[in-house]
Amino acid sequence: VIRLPSNHAAITAPLVASNTRFPGIPIGRSLLDGRPFHLSPVLAPTSVLPSTNSLGLGGLGSGKSTTGKVRARREILDHGHQYVVIDSFGEDSAGGEWAPLTCQLGGTVIEAGSFTLNPCSTMFPPEVREQLVRSLIAAVEPAALSHQATHALQHALNHPKATSLNGLVDALVSPEDGRWPAAKLTHWGEGAAIALSRYTEGSLRGLFDGDSASLPETDLPILSFDFSHLDRNSPAIPSLMAAVSCWAEHVWLRQSTAVHRHLVLEEAWQILLSPATAELIQRLLKNSRKAALSLDVLMHTLSDLGDGKAQDLARLCEVAHVGRLGPEEAANVGALLGLPDWAVAMIPTLDPGQAVWKVGPDYVDVIETVISEEEARLTDTSSRRRQAQQAAAGAVVDDEPESFVVLEKESDSDSHHSKQGSQDEYGDEEHEECGALMTNLGAPLEQDTAEDGGDWDWEMPPNVIDTRHQDVLQAAREGRCSEAAQLAAIGEREDINAYGINSDQAVSWLATRAQVAELCGDRDQAAQLRATVARMGKDVEWWQRQPGDTGGPAWHSTPEPPTPAAPAPAPHSGGEGLVKPRRRTWPYVAAIAALGIVGGCVVQHAHDEQQAQQRQAKAAAYKGRSGTTLHIDGVAADVVAHWSSDRNHVVVELRSYFDKNAKFLRIDATTGQTAQSKREDNWFPLTPEIVVPVKDPLADVTVRAAVGGKTWHEGMKPDSREVRLSPTGVAYDAETGERLPSDL
């Protein structure tokens, strides 16, 4: 048990996550605690979210528009909301960024320039007509709307000729008498007529001077106004915005039956910067709650807008998500939105698709938008760009075709099952447009499959032909220097990430950048980059020396992908060229010798050990006395040996005791000591004894005992036996080795 003060112990309380959740569509995963994040602002209680407008901020590629599109798709599919998108950020020619999503959901893309609106259409109520024309005038000539001009305009709008903009201008220029005389009305209407003539004869011709009375459908799930063809600073944008917002306010919002409506302003800063349109948007924002409308504003950052407007916007948008921004911008945005410091600190490090979300006054979370593969296909614009580049270079793309198959199928099925009733009302024009878009997208598919023989049942290898260098150089040759530099920077970063900063791939980018700099006329930078290449240990023009290069200097210097290792060389046949590696024999010899020595030692040691063991056994059995009874020549005689206590000599005796037959006894040691005795005076012979010096007290002693029996007489050689006496008390016959009986 750990005993802590309670204020320290409280830190260990594992209460880390909240259970706050909002109703609505799933959006993504919280990076703070991994919980799912759902939000449909309109479903949240009013006490939590007084307004439902949302604001999406983030740098280029931060995923803010992907989030916006995914939200739109889910709101439409799950809750049947309606969307109108003002899409001013299309990258490619196929109808703006929102076009694939719009087509997939069965909506319409309205392209500025190809669609002319009639502001005097009879489908607008009269007051809307006036409002719209006023805002058109205000968009080009804000000063033209005086009291008198307003009256002249009002008068002209009532003229029966005023069913189109041209007619309206005519009615302004040559008015009929009304409450005021025509001359006065003409004078008053001059300014307005001049302003409107920009739409009928001037640079903005073709946008509003149509004669037809048609207006966009109001019951489509999604309607995308594509401004992407217009220049960002075009004066048409405020006018178009004015028209669109007027249409939205007075026609769409009144006629549509959806439970909730969204107006998406993509890249909204150019819309909000213009004072005329900003006012319209402000009005929409303020009326949004009443009109069951949410404005979803997507833009880069708030700092472009200036303080007052930005604060208003931030105040009116209760839901805000902020993708990756630079630290200063993040600090500004954080201050405007009232984000806590920890969230502001996270903004510059967010990945694409991640954003700091602020919902209501005090809910702040970091959300990673989770999108399905299908949504990724519908929202990802850069993959299309990549694909287009690769198709241009004739490269084979790995998984693009499949994605387009799916896309096409889904759009087919979608248009089959959804909005069946409204199909006819779309008109052929939109259908053709969406169809053309789809075939555009589908075209590479056919091309690729044709190349491949139609077999797609194995996975294609990753790109083997790297066209990036060529793309960069191509861009530079065509004079698009900044784009080339950016593409080179992107490619270099990718290769540095993939292969490392010192890899050949990375260095090849330096060479490419050098060439780009040269093409763009920046010789200093080219020289500097080449010097860098040289300093990195590469030949400056090393990439030019690749074999098989025909057209000009090599632009493509990426090392080839590693080829599989060559098969092992065939068995040595001729002998030339193949040097047999010298084998080192001496280690083997040394090892064998060492083993031999060790083995010898072991054997020797084992032998010694055995001997020592025997010896030890003998020592254990040492008695110091030994004796045996012999029968020689009819005489029973004992040979007895005593080892002395100092163990350096042995006394050996030959005893016949009182045997009458014994006449002669002699004992000889092998070392030369001898003793004998004869029968004298008919007395028994004395016991002969010898002293044998020994070195090893455990060694056996061998003696020869000779005994003369009854028949012995002087001079005769007596019978004898050789006996080996062991100090363990045992005696052996020295000739046969058999054990002799003990004398005891």
Add this chain to the structure above:
Amino acid sequence: MYSLTPGYRLPAVQRGLSPVETLLTKLNAGVGGAVLMSAMLTPPPAWTFGAVGATAALLNLAAGPRSIARWAAVGYRHLREKTAPDMADDSGATRTWALYPQHGTMQDPQRRVAFHQAFSNALTFAAGQARTAGIQVHVTHHATVGDYTTHTQTVSVHVPKGLAGQPERVIDTLEGEFASLGALLTIAPDPVPAVVDRGPGWVGLGDGRYASTARITGWPDETDGDLMPRLLLGHKSERSLAVLYRPLPAAQSRRSAKWQIAAAEAFTTDKIKQAAHEITADTMRGALVQGAILVDVDAYLTVWGDGPESVSEARWQASLAADRHRIRLDWLPGQQHRAHVMTTPHGASTRKGAIL
């Protein structure tokens, strides 16, 4: 590190013997001498020597992992700890709530500090509800990780039987206190899953999961208070963590602090460690003066897996994570079949030391 092992580990020789030990030594010498002397007067029968020798051999010669004495001790423990401690016995009042603080509390430093202060106050308040220590506050966190993470957080209060006259009233009082921490909702915890499989360091439970539980024996010295969010948020594996708090009443806290500080002063010879103890003591004293109390903290971490391999892998990963966070884990060998209970709300009513 706060540690289970006291800081004043000294060699016994240097420390000397305690009075009890001295007394035991003298007693031993006296009794032994008396026995020897009597043996000199009247030699005992021969088998006495055999018996004494055999006993001595049993106790001394075969000391080690396979000694009979050890087998006996381990066998006894096996018998006693064969099952999980009985959590169902009606020995007090327990109530469990789900508790979720407000969103962003753990991320915002100021709000985090305020939350911890509030939790500390709640513990202090809980300790003041009874005359003696015994009220237990058990907090668990379980993260189910899939595509998304689901956090299950509970707070349980256990008032042992006989500690307070009206345990339900104490619990109601504390409910109000915990409600100020966040969203509080009374729940009935799921029953403890039965152990169906046992292995080295893990158990298989009846619901098909495998668990391995460790006790947290050391906490990091210095944190910014964001230890738990860093430990529990953002990892990719299923884990449970539970902390059992046993707050001591104020008077008992003061006595305990007094002895703790005195012991640290008396038995520490290392100068640096002494200084560190002094700082700790100052902090503790300051906290007590501010109205805090002492709390016994007992924390457990369970890792989960689908099978023995995955739970072993999870255990390894948890060890690495604990090292990174300067947390010491003890994987409770031989206790796994009981220990996983501690990371469920059922651990609230555990008696002190039920899980070793």
